[in-house]
Amino acid sequence: MKKTLLILLSFCAAACSKKLQVDAPDFNVSLDPSRQVADTFVYRLGDSTRFLFRGTVGNIAFYSGEAGKRYDSRVITYKLGKIMLSFSSKSEFGAQTNTLQVLATNKIPGTDSASMVNAAWKDISSRGKLATSSTVVAFGGADLTDLVSNANDSLFIALKYTGVTGTTQRTWTITDFTVNNVLADRSVVLTSLSNDVAYWTRFGNVWNPANGRWTPSASDLKITGGNETAASNTSWIITKPLYVGRIAPDVSAGVKSINEPDKQEYVYAYPTPGVYRATFVAYNHTLDEEKTTIREFTIKVIP
Structure with a gap:
């Protein structure tokens, strides 16, 4: 009886201490290659910037790169x-x-x-x-x-x-x-x-x-x-x-949450000319762990 109890306790301890595992997001983003000049994608004011998605991920957030919406400023500074x-x-x-x-x-x-x-x-x-x-x-x-x-x-x-x-x-x-x-x-x-x-x-x-x-x-x-x-x-x-x-921390736009189906694209129209660092943050998480994939692009909007 003692031996059986020890085996059960050992099994429970191992099971209870195991963290919930999560996979890294399988997530890629692409833009129209005809818009690319060197490492920058160029659009005219009024154009829609169409970001195409590939892969499966639980959550996606988007920082457009405008003032108040920059990934590098996501914490209080x-x-x-x-x-x-x-x-x-x-x-x-x-x-x-x-x-x-x-x-x-x-x-x-x-x-x-x-x-x-x-x-x-x-x-x-x-x-x-x-x-x-x-x-x-x-x-x-x-x-x-x-x-x-x-x-x-x-x-x-x-x-x-x-x-x-x-x-x-x-x-x-x-x-x-x-x-x-x-x-x-x-x-x-x-x-x-x-x-x-x-x-x-x-x-x-x-x-x-x-x-x-x-x-x-x-x-x-x-x-x-x-x-x-x-x-x-x-x-x-x-x-x-x-x-x-x-x-205050800059804010992102929610593109996808874990309870939504995978999305094929995200369309955004920049309201003013300028050069922007567009950032997508894709992440999967459990109570114990979070894994993130980041995709960034330089967007130039001209008049």
Whole structure:
């Protein structure tokens, strides 16, 4: 009995420890040879690039080589270009002056109100133009690159409002607020009104939402000043931390999944002239293992 039990246990141990095996993809791609010039395939704008498939594979992903769709950029990377702030403003009602400051810092020691408002803020209001009336004024593209140390740094932008009791306080509206990391081949959005409406932090000594507190929306940031009897008001609105050099991974297009039959081709039309590195990633996988085959082509699209 003991001998039988030992044999069964040994068999179970061997079977349970065995990994699920997977075969390497049998996958090839070809293009129209009449389009080939040296190692490049040339197409005119508006042409369809027809990739012909051979073989059997579970999954296929396609990176076209356009900005945001490059195989070599499929993981998070960090690269610092120019950090550019832009927005437009208008200032209505009353005659109080110097009621809005634009501030920036790359160091906030904590998330409580005292830590945030007492951080080492730099006044960057003079780097652009602010409205003086109800006429909308573009701040202009303000370069903030000097405020960060490297691609791994973060940056915060704040709008600080001050209204004083005794006369009508100003009402400010901020539109088209964006901060971008401008690189040679793309512009990475670090924050915008439409993307980050839920991520602003607000502090102030007056909390009446109707007049005294910044209100963010997908289209603007607004603070409504009180009348001449309203209390003096200092109100802040601060962006989320902007990780200035972080570039999100580029994305692929799904061409085939494991539960679909084999495909004979994939057709893609490049929208603009340029030179692109088109990459197909074919892979088979189990819970234990993945094997990949990569096929790449240089595509040139001319006007």
